[in-house]
Amino acid sequence: MEYVLGADIGSGSVKLTLLAQDGRIAATAGCEYPTYYPRVGWSEQDPEDWCRAFRTALAQVLEESGADCGQITALAPDAATHTAVLLDRDRNVIRRAILWTDQRSTGEVNWLKEHCLDTIMAQTMNAPTTVWTLPQFMWLKKHEPEVWEKIDCILFAKDYLRYRLTGTIETDHIDAMGSMFYDAGRQCWSDELCAVGGIRREWLPRLCEPADFAGYVTPEAAREFGLSERTKVLVGTTDTVMEVLAAGNVQQGHSTVKLATAGRICVVTDRPLDSKFIFNYRHVVPGLWYPGTATASCAASYRWYRDAIGREPFVQLNVGAERVPAGSEGLMFHPYLNGELTPYNDPLLRGSYTGISSHHTTAHFTRATLEGVAMSLKDCMQTLEELDVKMTRLRIIGGGAKGMLWRQIVSDVLGMKLEKVRVDDSSFGTAMLAAVGTGWFGSFAEAAERCVEIESVSEPIASNCEAYEELFKKYKAIHDALAPIYGGR
Numbered sequence: 001m002e003y004v005l006g007a008d009i010g011s012g013s014v015k016l017t018l019l020a021q022d023g024r025i026a027a028t029a030g031c032e033y034p035t036y037y038p039r040v041g042w043s044e045q046d047p048e049d050w051c052r053a054f055r056t057a058l059a060q061v062l063e064e065s066g067a068d069c070g071q072i073t074a075l076a077p078d079a080a081t082h083t084a085v086l087l088d089r090d091r092n093v094i095r096r097a098i099l100w101t102d103q104r105s106t107g108e109v110n111w112l113k114e115h116c117l118d119t120i121m122a123q124t125m126n127a128p129t130t131v132w133t134l135p136q137f138m139w140l141k142k143h144e145p146e147v148w149e150k151i152d153c154i155l156f157a158k159d160y161l162r163y164r165l166t167g168t169i170e171t172d173h174i175d176a177m178g179s180m181f182y183d184a185g186r187q188c189w190s191d192e193l194c195a196v197g198g199i200r201r202e203w204l205p206r207l208c209e210p211a212d213f214a215g216y217v218t219p220e221a222a223r224e225f226g227l228s229e230r231t232k233v234l235v236g237t238t239d240t241v242m243e244v245l246a247a248g249n250v251q252q253g254h255s256t257v258k259l260a261t262a263g264r265i266c267v268v269t270d271r272p273l274d275s276k277f278i279f280n281y282r283h284v285v286p287g288l289w290y291p292g293t294a295t296a297s298c299a300a301s302y303r304w305y306r307d308a309i310g311r312e313p314f315v316q317l318n319v320g321a322e323r324v325p326a327g328s329e330g331l332m333f334h335p336y337l338n339g340e341l342t343p344y345n346d347p348l349l350r351g352s353y354t355g356i357s358s359h360h361t362t363a364h365f366t367r368a369t370l371e372g373v374a375m376s377l378k379d380c381m382q383t384l385e386e387l388d389v390k391m392t393r394l395r396i397i398g399g400g401a402k403g404m405l406w407r408q409i410v411s412d413v414l415g416m417k418l419e420k421v422r423v424d425d426s427s428f429g430t431a432m433l434a435a436v437g438t439g440w441f442g443s444f445a446e447a448a449e450r451c452v453e454i455e456s457v458s459e460p461i462a463s464n465c466e467a468y469e470e471l472f473k474k475y476k477a478i479h480d481a482l483a484p485i486y487g488g489r
Helices: 047-065 106-115 117-124 133-143 157-166 173-177 191-197 219-225 239-246 299-310 314-322 362-386 404-414 426-437 444-451 462-486
Strands: 003-009 013-020 025-032 072-079 084-087 153-156 170-172 206-208 213-216 232-234 254-259 263-267 292-295 332-334 352-354 393-397 418-421 454-458
Touching: 003 047, 003 157, 003 239, 003 426, 013 047, 013 426, 025 047, 047 157, 047 219, 072 157, 072 239, 072 426, 084 133, 084 157, 106 117, 106 133, 117 191, 133 191, 153 157, 157 170, 157 213, 157 219, 157 232, 170 173, 173 206, 232 426, 239 254, 239 263, 239 426, 239 444, 254 404, 263 362, 292 362, 299 314, 299 362, 314 362, 314 404, 332 362, 332 462, 352 462, 362 404, 362 462, 393 404, 404 418, 404 454, 404 462, 426 444
Parallel strands: 003 072, 072 232, 170 206, 254 393, 393 418
Antiparallel strands: 003 013, 013 025, 084 153, 213 232, 254 263, 263 292, 332 352, 418 454
C-alpha cells in the first residue's frame, strides 16, 4: 500500500494526515509547540519547534498506521499565511517568526493606508492590516536593524519545513499573496511594494504552484525526521485553502464557515472581490478564488471564556448553555478580544459582555459567548451578501464545529443549512493536494469526490432565526456605541 502525507503547521501544533491510495485516512497525529508573547499584542513562534513537532508526529503516524516510511510516496506542507521565516546567508534562522495574530505593526499599517492604499489594493487586491507581512517587515526594519542587516532569504512557515526536508528554496503563489509584496494580477513579486518595505528581490524565493514538485527528501533529512529519500516533497500552500479543499468546496458558490482560533467565511468565486474588508486568495483549482471574511477571535473566545470564567470542560459548559433560550435572555457578548477584522479592520476594539442582570448564570454567559461569535460571523456573511455573492451551500469546519450546540447556533444566526464534513483538518486537504500532485487523482474535484464525506447536517430553526435577527440589530448598535470608547473608528 502506498500513502501520501499532509503536514499542517497550525496555530499551536503540527498536524499530520496519512492518506492511503484508495482515499482512506490511514492515520492522523499531532504534536503541540508553544507560542511566545514577549509583549502585549506580540505573538511569535520558533521554527525549530515546528520541526521537532513534525518529527514527533511523524513517528506517531507511522506507528498508528503500521506503515513504513518507504511507503510514503509524497508529502506536502501547509501553514498559516503571513508567517515569515528570516534566514541569514548560512541559512540559519535569525529570529522567531512573527505570527498573523501579532499587532505590533499598527503604526506601519496606518502609514500604508495613508500613503499607499490605492497601490496596495490594485496590486494585492487586499487592504493592509496587522496580519500582513509587509507592515511586519517595516516594523522590523525600524525597530530591529541588527536583525534586518542579517537577512539573506525570506521563506514562509510551510516553506521552512520543506527547506529542512529538501534543501530547496521556493514558495507558492497563494502564500506569496499573503505577504502584501506580491502582484496578484501579474502573479509575480512586486518591485514597487518591495521598495516600500525595503525588501530586496534577491531575498525572495522562486514562485511555484502548490502541487509542483520541489525535491526529494535529502539523506540528512531522512536521518533527522525518519523519512525515506525516495519520498517526493511538493511545494504546498496555505492552510485556509487546504481547509476549503478538505471541505470539498471546489466549485463556484461552494462556501465554508470555519470555527477555529479565528473564524472565517469563504466562498469560491471566479474572481477576487473588490472590498477592503475581504481577504482575496487564489484557489488551488485553476481559475477560481476563495475570497473570505474573518473574525479575529472565534474558538479563541470560547477557550478564553472556559479558562477565565467558565472553569469547566467544554462538554459541561455546553450542557448548561443548552438550557438557556436563544438570545441568552438579554446577555450579549462581543468577541473582540484581539480587535476585529471583518467588517471593521480595527485592532483597537475590545470584547465586552453587556445587558448583565442578577438573573444571569454561568450557563447564560456560556451561551452568550457562543452567540456573540456567531453574530460576528453574521457580520462577515453580510459583508459577502452586500457584494452580491451567491452561496450554493455552506459547510462548517474547525474545532468549534464539533459541538452540536454551537453548530446549531451558527445555523440559526446565519439562517442557513450547515453541512459538517467528517474530516476537515487542513492536513487532510494537503494530503489530497499531494495525491493530486503525485497523479493519484486527475483533479482536485476528483480528490474531493473520492475522499470527502458529510457527517451531519444542521437545519436552521425558524423561531430562533427570528430571535437572532432582532438580537443582531442590538449587537450592531452596541458595537457602534462602544467603538469610540476603545479608540476605534
